[in-house]
Amino acid sequence: MSSKPVTTKIKEDGLRYRSKVGGSPFVGNGNTRSCFKCGKHRTPDQLQPKRVLGRTEMVCKPSCKDLEQS
Ligand SMILES: [Zn+2]
Numbered sequence: 180m181s182s183k184p185v186t187t188k189i190k191e192d193g194l195r196y197r198s199k200v201g202g203s204p205f206v207g208n209g210n211t212r213s214c215f216k217c218g219k220h221r222t223p224d225q226l227q228p229k230r231v232l233g234r235t236e237m238v239c240k241p242s243c244k245d246l247e248q249s
Contacts, residue, residue: 217243 211220215229215236227240239246 212237214239214243217247219243219246221246 211222212226213220214226215231216238219239221237221239225240225246226237228235229238230236
């Protein structure tokens with residue numbers, strides 16, 4: 180019975196990243212997060228937290244459709 184080691188990636192710049200990111204990789208200026216539902220990248224003010232299966236995921240605000248049409 181051994182505890183699972185946390186996989187840690189070390190980039191050339193020395194910063195460490197935990198491989199905990201799920202879903203699509205970040206693109207753009209790094210200030211965006213991808214919507215849990217539609218996968219589009221949004222800025223923080225275009226996102227709202229939503230409880231999904233006991234986890235908190237970020238989804239479009241007010242909704243994916245509304246941002247799609249704007
Ligand atoms: Zn969305």
